[in-house]
Amino acid sequence: MVSFMIKARLREVVDRCFAQGVQEGLWSEAAAGSYAVEEPKHTGQGDFATNLAMVVAGKEKRKPREVAAQLVALLDIHTDLLARVEVAGPGFVNCVIQPAVWQSLLPEIHGQGTNFGLSKRGAGAKVLVEFVSANPTGPLSVGHGRQAVLGDAIARLLIATGHAVTREYYYNDAGRQMRVLGESTRARYLELLGLPFSFPEDGYQGEYIREIAQALIAEQGDALKDVAETAPFTKKAEEVIFADINHTLNRLEIKFDNYYNEYSLYENGLVEDVIAALREKGLVYEQDGAVWFKTTALGLEQDRVIVKSSGEPTYRLPDIAYHREKFRRGFDWMVNVFGSDHIATVPDVLAGVQALGYDPAKVTPVIHQFVTLVRDGQQVKMSTRKANFVTVDELLDEVGPDAARFFFLMRKADSQLEFDLALATRQSQDNPVFYVQYAHARLCSIRRQAADKGVERGAADPALLARLVEEEELALLKAMSAFPALVESAALALEPHRIVFYLQDLAARFHGFYNRHRVIGDDPELSRARLWLAETLRLVFANGLNLIGVSAPESM
């Protein structure tokens, strides 16, 4: 784990030593800016290492270890920060930080409380995070679930780093898909009434359509049996399905700030307006009765139809209009989360906004790969049109929101995710979400014990904290100090899985410490020092779990 604050201090010291070496004629300035201070891979190689000597030696054709020895001499006097400095391997200089420096972080972190890990890095930049965006044609599938959790976690991370975040759900309740939905519902309605019916060829076959039809019968009997248009069926289906989607999102505690209706773009003439604007730039032409967007003029492989010969726009056109609105609404950064099956929509939309004079670099797509569900040793195939897909609701029934969120975030978006239902359901040590939550619960238990026994932390005097000298204790301090930089990098990279890995690592360190050392023991001073450690650790777990939307139970 990177220890950002301390690392920054060390970096300054190394920079000063480098400059001093230049002044004293030990080496030239050639290596300036091209050396690194980083964390070595293996324990026993210090807290941090620098390759400065190797870089200098490379520039000046000298022996790396010889340069390293000179650097060590310069670093050695900084005893306030460094406990030990040594040459290692091909010419690395390994640095061991003073324990007191690590110990001093404890009251600092604890003092920040729930703010520890937060930053103002985003400087209030307006960020739009668009995710889920499922049209109301059926319940959310497991794939949507991954996206919902991913998008929400990204939003949380961005908020934590000082961005002004809007969570947005873009949907369309008009058009062909919805017509088919209405037709499907009517067919089931007629079927349930025992009347002749014809089910649309590409209709929605899920059982939920029957339930909607059943509800219509319960409300209106057979009053709709001679209604030719699909509107009343579509309306009812949309109502029920949207309520269902929102119910599911509520179970995951995901709330959107805004629902943006694609249809409003038509109502306000914004779709037409995009065509006009593109036409003005000579990027639109007619062919075969359709309207084409000349994307080849913008460096893409082929031109695309934006209005079909039937007069209906393709998805690209309103998407471009929608994104132009995002820009017009003044967002500095637009994050679009969607599944890899929609990957093809990206280049055309970006080309569109660029043609309209906006900077496509402000749009960052986060494309997640598919989820495969493993149940009873078998993969469950998913398809929205078929009846046999697993919904997020069913998943939540089985594993609960904490496990669902944690598991969906255990892989980076780029990787396909195998969701092991058996593992997520298991209430045992192999289940990572329990492992991490248990660490928090255990720390709460220690706190309760301390209260029962009347042991109080007292003041965080350096002399008291100096008792924390065990390897496991210093490792925990280092890991905690790395948290803010981790949150920042996870947020800027839009990669919440880093938080999950961090928490698992921190939990492993804590459980290891717990099994080797007692917090509340015979030595009152040591107990108080360790209570400081435990309480601060609990805070980091709570903050970390909160960032990914997983609960931090006080007991389990």
Next chain:
RNA sequence: GCCCCCGUAGCUCAGUGGAUAGAGCACAGGAUUCCUAAUCCUGGAGUCGUAGGUUCGAUUCCUACCGGGGGCACCA
């Protein structure tokens, strides 16, 4: 055919232009008079898909190929 993602331990996956590539699961053995054993400790396990290239140094960057997934609509 073209484009995107992935290929790392038996399985699921992290990670990195540099020093001995990691974790969890699975497997084998061990730990509890004591703060929650939902825990911990020990052990084996790898040509980092293959072949070239760039580099002082590549598992990491580039190219080609192989394998898996997704896309290449006047569907979204």
